[in-house]
Amino acid sequence: GQQLNQSPQSMFIQEGEDVSMNCTSSSIFNTWLWYKQDPGEGPVLLIALYKAGELTSNGRLTAQFGITRKDSFLNISASIPSDVGIYFCAGHGTSGSRLTFGEGTQLTVNP
Amino acid sequence: DTAVSQTPKYLVTQMGNDKSIKCEQNLGHDTMYWYKQDSKKFLKIMFSYNNKELIINETVPNRFSPKSPDKAHLNLHINSLELGDSAVYFCASSRGGNTIYFGEGSWLTVV
Numbered sequence: 001g002q003q004l005n006q007s008p009q010s011m012f013i014q015e016g017e018d019v020s021m022n023c024t025s026s027s028i029f030n031t032w033l034w035y036k037q038d039p040g041e042g043p044v045l046l047i048a049l050y051k052a053g054e055l056t057s058n059g060r061l062t063a064q065f066g067i068t069r070k071d072s073f074l075n076i077s078a079s080i081p082s083d084v085g086i087y088f089c090a091g092h093g094t095s096g097s098r099l100t101f102g103e104g105t106q107l108t109v110n111p
Numbered sequence: 112d113t114a115v116s117q118t119p120k121y122l123v124t125q126m127g128n129d130k131s132i133k134c135e136q137n138l139g140h141d142t143m144y145w146y147k148q149d150s151k152k153f154l155k156i157m158f159s160y161n162n163k164e165l166i167i168n169e170t171v172p173n174r175f176s177p178k179s180p181d182k183a184h185l186n187l188h189i190n191s192l193e194l195g196d197s198a199v200y201f202c203a204s205s206r207g208g209n210t211i212y213f214g215e216g217s218w219l220t221v222v
Contacts, residue, residue: 033211041215042201042203042214043213044213048210086152088154099208103151103152106152
């Protein structure tokens with residue numbers, strides 16, 4: 001089955017720093033999604049990517065769908081304390097396949 | 112007007128009891144899911160229903176029984192609860208198998 005490797009597993013940064021995390025898959029994906037889970041809440045969709053090479057921003061967040069269709073990254077610029085949480089990548093392989101999730105990146109932002 | 116709502120949010124119960132978690136979505140989606148998030152925060156799919164029909168049934172003990180009375184509802188009933196069932200259970204929905212929207216989670220603690 002499809003596998004997603006998400007890295008890093010955790011990050012500890014200072015407020016104001018930029019953050020980058022990525023996901024790689026063992027097979028081609030048609031869709032990449034990035035979610036954020038705040039403590040005590042459910043995952044919330046941040047960015048959805050549907051085409052290879054697509055670069056999409058949502059405020060201070062930017063995500064890209066890799067050209068090879070086997071990877072995606074998420075960047076957060078000028079981090080703030082409320083960026084704390086777990087970030088999940090997820091992707092769809094072939095049509096009709098189930099959504100596969102990465103193992104999450106736990107982000108801690110020190111004020 | 113929460114999109115995907117699940118109840119209860121917190122549930123503490125004794126081993127051996129039977130409990131249910133209810134889920135409703137008002138997004139007009141045709142597919143609903145139950146995910147389990149363990150202590151390592153990994154999101155694992157349990158079940159998926161499309162138009163009230165079961166389409167994904169992962170290797171889940173048959174003590175777990177989903178029920179979908181209509182497209183907008185997917186409830187999860189758990190019999191003979193065990194300590195290892197303690198986790199966060201997320202309901203989710205999507206249109207087809209595309210972008211998934213999660214509920215806020217139900218924190219189950221079995222003592």
